[in-house]
Amino acid sequence: MPVFEEPLPGVLVRRMSRHEDARGWLIELFRDDELPQGFKPTMGYLSVTRPGVARGPHEHVDQTDGFAFLSGKFRLYLWENRSGAADQKVVMDVGENDPVFVTVPPGVVHAYKNIGSDDAFVLNFPDRLYAGVNRAEAVDEIRHEDDEDSRFGMDD
Numbered sequence: 001m002p003v004f005e006e007p008l009p010g011v012l013v014r015r016m017s018r019h020e021d022a023r024g025w026l027i028e029l030f031r032d033d034e035l036p037q038g039f040k041p042t043m044g045y046l047s048v049t050r051p052g053v054a055r056g057p058h059e060h061v062d063q064t065d066g067f068a069f070l071s072g073k074f075r076l077y078l079w080e081n082r083s084g085a086a087d088q089k090v091v092m093d094v095g096e097n098d099p100v101f102v103t104v105p106p107g108v109v110h111a112y113k114n115i116g117s118d119d120a121f122v123l124n125f126p127d128r129l130y131a132g133v134n135r136a137e138a139v140d141e142i143r144h145e146d147d148e149d150s151r152f153g154m155d156d
Contacts (some may be wrong), residue, residue: 004036007090008080010105012036016070018099027099029068029123036103041066041125048121049074049114056111057144057152063128065104067112069094072120074112079152082107087151095120109144109152 004012014034019026030041049055049072059081069076073095080088085107094100095116104110114120131139144150 007092008078008088008108009085010103011078011090011108012103013092014101016068016099016101027068027070030066030101030125035066039064039066039103040127042127042129044123044125046121046123048119049112050119051114051117054111054113054145054154057109057150057154058111059109059142059144060106060128060140061142062106063126063140064106065102065110066125066127067102067104068099068123068125069102069112070099070121070123071096072114072118073097073116074120074122075115075154076102077109077111077113077152077154078104079109080107081109081152111145111152111154113154 004014006012016027047055057077057079073093076092076094078090080086112122128140131137144152
């Protein structure tokens with residue numbers, strides 16, 4: 001069983017191992033038998049983030065995200081925003097030099113910024129379909145990035 005870090009309750013971080021040989025390298029993203037209890041990804045996508053660009057902060061009401069940071073250099077931000085929980089902010093540098101798989105449950109505000117000098121990609125495996133079946137539902141996302149008074153600042 002893999003070893004998970006838990007920087008916030010329910011946020012699980014698993015360090016990933018790169019297996020290299022003369023052909024190149026391989027990283028196992030996730031295995032069904034090693035996912036956190038109850039987390040079952042329903043789709044997957046790849047996003048490319050340009051240098052200096054941030055995605056988020058945002059949160060979900062029902063969705064848990066599973067992120068794989070494998071390339072580039074990212075700063076990952078996590079804020080506790082669940083009812084009754086103490087305010088906490090966690091900042092982690094992740095990516096090529098520290099590849100991780102991170103699960104972010106509902107109510108945890110999250111963002112990441114490419115702090116490297118090249119385009120870098122993130123693989124995302126949420127447990128809900130974007131906009132539901134046939135894209136016929138509202139998107140489960142509360143966006144904070146345009147709120148000037150937001151407490152979810154990305155200053156380090």
